[in-house]
Amino acid sequence: SxxxxxxxxxxxxxxxxxxxxxxxxxxxxxxxxxxRQNSGRGLVHLILIxxxxxxxxxxRLRVTLDTSKKxxxxxxxxxxxxxxxxxxxxxxxxxxxxxxxxxxxxxxxP
Amino acid sequence: xxGITQSPRHKVTExxxxxxxxxxxxxxxxxxxxxxxDPGHGLRLIHYSYGVKDTDKGEVSDGYSVSRSKTEDFLLTxxxxxSSQTSVYFCAISDPSYEQYFGPGTRLxxx
Numbered sequence: 001s002x003x004x005x006x007x008x009x010x011x012x013x014x015x016x017x018x019x020x021x022x023x024x025x026x027x028x029x030x031x032x033x034x035x036r037q038n039s040g041r042g043l044v045h046l047i048l049i050x051x052x053x054x055x056x057x058x059x060r061l062r063v064t065l066d067t068s069k070k071x072x073x074x075x076x077x078x079x080x081x082x083x084x085x086x087x088x089x090x091x092x093x094x095x096x097x098x099x100x101x102x103x104x105x106x107x108x109x110p
Numbered sequence: 111x112x113g114i115t116q117s118p119r120h121k122v123t124e125x126x127x128x129x130x131x132x133x134x135x136x137x138x139x140x141x142x143x144x145x146x147x148d149p150g151h152g153l154r155l156i157h158y159s160y161g162v163k164d165t166d167k168g169e170v171s172d173g174y175s176v177s178r179s180k181t182e183d184f185l186l187t188x189x190x191x192x193s194s195q196t197s198v199y200f201c202a203i204s205d206p207s208y209e210q211y212f213g214p215g216t217r218l219x220x221x
Contacts, residue, residue: 103152
């Protein structure tokens with residue numbers, strides 16, 4: 001069974017707005033990662049946050065991790081039409097494997 | 111791109127035929143993975159490799175086998191393709207910090 005579950009499944013916003021996606025998991029992790037997938041393409045790594053970190057930034061991306069609640073959030077600020085994609089969280093349980101969630105489909109309208 | 115290619119990119123085959131998908135990397139990463147992606151299921155791990163001739167099963171390994179005779183190549187074989195194996199297949203490689211880099215995918219249709 002998959003560990004990571006994203007919420008919401010789909011999100012539609014206007015350019016310039018912020019987009020927040022959430023991920024929950026079931027058992028303790030080594031790290032949590034977020035990936036983006038444009039339609040018809042492979043996944044692209046966005047950011048990795050380790051279990052001892054609470055927040056991490058990369059450009060317009062902000063990721064938080066709450067290990068007590070077994071949850072993470074990805075915030076995209078000042079969204080652009082080019083941010084339209086599916087976003088996946090993936091959890092690393094120190095087993096050399098990642099467990100991917102089912103993803104959030106983000107649509108950003110110009 | 112992370113120097114990872116997949117071939118073929120598209121394939122249509124008939125039920126019962128064998129199919130081999132190839133993943134090739136130029137990054138010398140130790141770990142290589144095969145996933146399938148289906149609507150509503152996200153990515154599911156089929157098999158992975160942690161070195162030459164070292165492989166292990168993933169979540170959905172039934173009906174699939176893999177081989178890795180060289181660091182740069184990881185082959186996924188469907189011994190006898192079934193319609194349930196119609197999917198998009200992704201190969202990934204990973205560096206020591208466990209970030210994974212994905213290939214462009216292979217769209218396989220089994221008729």
